[in-house]
Amino acid sequence: MPRALVFVYTVRSKRGIGHVGGDVDANHIDAMTSARICDWVVCELIRIYHKLSLEEAQDLVDGLAPRDIPEIWNVAGKKRVLRRGLEFKQQVLLLCYQEPEHAVLSEDLFSWVEYSYLPMFKKSVLGPLHKKRLIEYDRDAETVTISPLGIREVEERILKPV
Numbered sequence: 001m002p003r004a005l006v007f008v009y010t011v012r013s014k015r016g017i018g019h020v021g022g023d024v025d026a027n028h029i030d031a032m033t034s035a036r037i038c039d040w041v042v043c044e045l046i047r048i049y050h051k052l053s054l055e056e057a058q059d060l061v062d063g064l065a066p067r068d069i070p071e072i073w074n075v076a077g078k079k080r081v082l083r084r085g086l087e088f089k090q091q092v093l094l095l096c097y098q099e100p101e102h103a104v105l106s107e108d109l110f111s112w113v114e115y116s117y118l119p120m121f122k123k124s125v126l127g128p129l130h131k132k133r134l135i136e137y138d139r140d141a142e143t144v145t146i147s148p149l150g151i152r153e154v155e156e157r158i159l160k161p162v
Contacts, residue, residue: 011034081113100145
């Protein structure tokens, strides 16, 4: 942990991330790396000092370090998938992947991916994803939650090719 903090301090001081109007413009990848390392440091402190079970610590850590997916744009209470060429099923998985611990309303997903007809969306997109166990589609509550298989699908097939 001390070495990680020294790295973050060095990047901040030497690369211009923490200085407005410096000679070097802040580099997005440097900033993202520093943010991820800081997330890890906070998570380690929580794990060590609070003596939580592994499951409790993981839930807390997941809440503290949300997934930042540049392909998803949050605008005016809506989410939009910015990467072109993804099928509707892939868009749904990507949207659910952003916050895997939360269920998403099926109507929100329908609106966000701009599918044309809600009943067909449920039948042609959500139904097959549920059948493959990539999502849990609760038809009573009309909510969708991504499964561990869906998370793996996103990480290996959707995000990796970028």
